[in-house]
Amino acid sequence: MSAALKSLNDTEQLPVLLARQPIYTKNQDVVAYELLFRSQSGEVDRSITDDAATLAVITNSYASVCSGGEIRTLPCYLKLTDKVLMNANFPELPKEQFALELLGHTEVTPELLERLKQLARVGYRLVLADYDPSNPKFDPLLSIVHVLKLDILKLGLKELPDIIRKLKPHHLELLADKVENKEQFRQCLEMGFSLYQGYFLSMPVPVRGKKIVGNKVILLQLLAELQNPDTTAAALEQIAVNDAALTYKILRVVNSAAFSLRREIESLSHAITLLGLDQIRRWVTLFLASAEPGKPDELTRNMLVRGRMCELLAELMGRTNTLNYFVVGLLSKLDVLLDIEMAELMEQVPLQQEIKVALLTRTGGLGEVLQDVEVYEQGDFAALKKFVEPSFYEVAYRHSLLWAQTVMQAMSED
Known part of the structure; x- marks a missing residue:
């Protein structure tokens, strides 16, 4: 049994399935996470609010991010x-x-209005979702809550x-909710929204004929050489010397606590001798997901989480x-990162055919696991294929976040 598998089996399971969805500023920085959850018992709220262990996991795993090399805790x-x-026993x-x-x-x-005022007075930040301007029941809430979510698809x-x-x-x-693409984001930006939620950063904006450039070229050359069953450490180092800074960064990551x-x-x-070619392939692929200019850290973060959870x-x-x-x-959002359509990207990237098929069609053994991970990320827990017990999805997701x-x-260290 691998160390990772032993760790998963030894991890305490929660009574609730959890995922998180980022909330962005207009600069596309993550300032909070929406918790997506479903209890296996049906008591959705109580599974979180009444369980100290679950609250501790949320604080330590779901609310924690690395930004600029520093670990920060964001509100959920x-x-x-x-x-x-x-409830009179509502926890503090x-x-x-x-x-x-x-x-x-x-x-x-x-009674609810008075309760919300009381919560606001003691310092809680209140959010109202599903706002309908035609329904007068929401009017009294507008003077109490701090954040108002507007479903841009529903409202128009x-x-x-x-x-x-x-x-x-x-x-x-x-907060502009259900922002599905960059054009909607631009329009909401012009309207003055301060917060944004949705999959707009997961949609590529393809530039026809765009080629992979910079250190990504060196990484692809390394990846191609790693596909060669007769490759040697000397052949890989000969490619890597073309970008000494990149090689240094790869070694820093391999030497980190991540490994x-x-x-x-x-x-x-030395790394190849100690770890083997498969593990070097892992880290070369990992650096393909490193942030591009103008792309938010959350995109790279999500690619890393996906890769690890699939594994x-x-x-x-x-x-x-x-x-x-x-x-x-890991590479399932490479098209978004590089703004190159996945089909065109697969012509430039040296990968095994079954990997390319999985990335293009979400089929085959690899594709079905990727698709299930995507379903989990979206909080659509009822649609999981349940390849393993549902609680293990949450454990795998939690491990992947950390x-x-x-x-x-x-990767952010100099």
């Missing part, structure tokens, strides 16, 4: 029903860690300016060649 938006908010959640999100189907009563981009104008006297922080080595690796040939699920399923699952997950954080910290 926690969706709660009015029933839980009104850390105010700096959690923003309390009220759902649109909530029954707005005088053309109608938003008038809605925003009427909301102005309330001095709310407006937990007992002795320092001083050269690529861990493959291990749990007893699959062979689990490194290929890592590569598929692993990605460690790797990003190592």
Whole structure:
């Protein structure tokens, strides 16, 4: 049993499935995460608010990110029903860690309004989702909550300016929800939204004829050479010397806590001797996911999480060649990172055919695991194929978040 698999099996399982979705500023920096969750018992809210272990996991894993080489804790938006908010035993959640999100189907009563005012007075940040300007029940809430989520698809981009104008006297922080592409993001930016949520950063903006440039070329040359069964450490080092800075960064990551080595690796040939070609292939692929100018850190972070989670699920399923699952997950957003269509990208990238098929069609053994990881990320837990027990998906996801954080910290070091 691998160390990773033993760690997964030894990790305490939670009574709830959890994923997170980033909330961005207009500069595309992540300032908070929306928690997506579903309890296996049906008591969704209580599974989180009444369980100290779950709250600790959220704080230590789901709210933690590496930004600029530093580990930071970001607030999480926690969706709660009015029933839980009104409960006399509602726990004192850390105010700096959690923003309390009220759902649109909530029954707005005088008692609830008083309760929300009380929570606001003691320092909780309140969020209102599913706002419908035609429903007067929301009006009293506008003077209490701090953040108002506007579903831009449901409300309509053309109608938003008038809605925003009427909301102005309330001095709310407006969050554009369901922003699906860069054009919608641009329009919302012009309207003055301060927060953004949706998959707009996951959609490539292809530039026809664009080629891979910079150190990514060296990485692809290394990847191509690693496909050669007769390659040698000398042949790989001959390619790597063309970019000494990149080689240094790769060695820094390999030497980091992400790999937990007992002795320092001083050269690529030394790394190959100690780790083997498969592990060098892992780190070369990893650096293909490193941030490009103008691309947010969250994109690289998500690629790392996907790669690691695909690999861990493959291990749990007893699959062979689990490194290929890592590569598929990691490169599944390479088109977004480089703004090159995936089909065109696959013509430039030297990968095994089954990996290319998985990236293009989400089919085959590799593709079906990638697709399940994507489903989990979106919080669509009911749609999981359940290759393993559902609770193991959360454990694998949690491990992947922390692993990605460690790797990003190592990659950011000079």
